[in-house]
Amino acid sequence: EHWPPVVAAIQGRLIDSEVDAGLATAIVQSVWQEIKDQPVEPEAVEVRVKDRIAAMLRCVSPWDFSEVKPRVVALVGPTGVGKTTTLAKIAANYSLIAGAEVALVTLDTYRIAAVEQLRTYAEIIGIPLKVAETPDEVRQCVESWSYKDLILIDTAGTSQRDTERLQEVGIALQPITGIECHLVFSVTTRYRDLADIIRRFDKIGFDHLIATKLDETNCYGTLLTAYALARRPFSFLTDGQDVPECIQVAEATHISELIMGDA
Numbered sequence: 309e310h311w312p313p314v315v316a317a318i319q320g321r322l323i324d325s326e327v328d329a330g331l332a333t334a335i336v337q338s339v340w341q342e343i344k345d346q347p348v349e350p351e352a353v354e355v356r357v358k359d360r361i362a363a364m365l366r367c368v369s370p371w372d373f374s375e376v377k378p379r380v381v382a383l384v385g386p387t388g389v390g391k392t393t394t395l396a397k398i399a400a401n402y403s404l405i406a407g408a409e410v411a412l413v414t415l416d417t418y419r420i421a422a423v424e425q426l427r428t429y430a431e432i433i434g435i436p437l438k439v440a441e442t443p444d445e446v447r448q449c450v451e452s453w454s455y456k457d458l459i460l461i462d463t464a465g466t467s468q469r470d471t472e473r474l475q476e477v478g479i480a481l482q483p484i485t486g487i488e489c490h491l492v493f494s495v496t497t498r499y500r501d502l503a504d505i506i507r508r509f510d511k512i513g514f515d516h517l518i519a520t521k522l523d524e525t526n527c528y529g530t531l532l533t534a535y536a537l538a539r540r541p542f543s544f545l546t547d548g549q550d551v552p553e554c555i556q557v558a559e560a561t562h563i564s565e566l567i568m569g570d571a
Contacts, residue, residue: 314350315340318357325567327529328499331536335360354568361532362564366541368516370557373408373457380450380459382481384512385492386505387465390520392422393549394492395462396429400552403433408457412437413449415480416464426462429551440480447483461487471508478512489514490543494521495530502530506537516540522547523554528566 311319315336322332339356371379381398383391395412403410412430414437416422423439430437436453440446446461453459461481466473481487491514493505517540519531535542542563548554556562 311336311340312348314348314353318353321569322357322529322567324527325529325569326499326527326533327567328533328536331533332529335364358561358564358568358570361567362560365532365535365560365563367558367560367563368541368543371402371458376486378450378454378456378459379488380461380484380486381488381490382461382463382484383490383492383518384463384477384481384509384514385465385518389465389492389494390546391465391492392416392426392429392462393551394518394520394544394546394555395460396426396433396551397546397553397555398544399429399435399458399460400433401555402458403435404552409455410435410458410460411449411453411456412460412462413440413446414438414462415440415446415477416462417441422462422464443480443483446480450484474508474512481512488516490516490518491538491540492518492520493534494524495519495528496521496525497530499530499533502534503537506534510538514538514540516543518542518544518546519558520546522566526569528563531563532567 319332319336323329339360383395385391399410399412402408412426414423414426427437438449440449450459463477491509517534517538522545542558544555545558546555
């Protein structure tokens with residue numbers, strides 16, 4: 309269909325923001341179908357597109373420990389996306405600010421100094437940390453902290469193409485009943501790599517998305533593309549290295565504003 313320049317320009321903005329071209333076209337086309345018999349006003353079109361994007365996205369609310377206790381949450385994802393720092397931010401916010409009883413478990417015994425990094429965070433925050441090397445040890449750690457509000461599990465980062473390491477992560481988490489897995493990815497990831505990461509990590513299972521490194525780009529369309537590929541809700545967004553500051557609960561309206569360049 310022939311779109312007025314104002315409408316076509318918004319499609320271009322979405323694509324420039326790294327929204328998948330087919331997805332950007334579908335969003336704009338759906339809005340155009342609603343307004344094509346009306347006067348085209350740029351601000352009104354933009355508001356409709358932002359509302360459409362926000363309506364497409366799902367985000368989860370912060371944990372309520374009165375409903376489930378303990379919450380057992382694992383972060384999984386490729387190397388270098390900031391899983392350990394994100395884990396520390398979540399732990400610090402819930403322990404120091406929300407006053408929850410938090411404990412940490414790390415499975416990352418591959419990366420040099422990974423355990424020491426998390427131990428330093430745990431000591432600063434004032435929460436316990438255990439290292440687990442086998443599925444049985446992971447289960448025992450969780451069982452020993454059944455009175456906690458939140459148990460956070462850090463896993464080893466791995467290339468999505470390392471099938472053996474991915475299987476190890478899945479096997480280590482399998483014995484834990486009711487575990488919640490969050491796939492951590494960088495918003496700077498290219499489309500093909502992102503699609504590959506989501507497809508391969510889907511084999512070990514994940515429930516939510518966490519996007520990191522929002523401070524390293526001005527193009528946030530990857531957030532919408534990731535949701536379209538994964539069909540899992542967002543839980544958190546991070547935008548820097550500072551602990552506990554550089555993290556926020558994901559909100560659909562805010563993500564939509566980021567994508568449209570209005571945040």
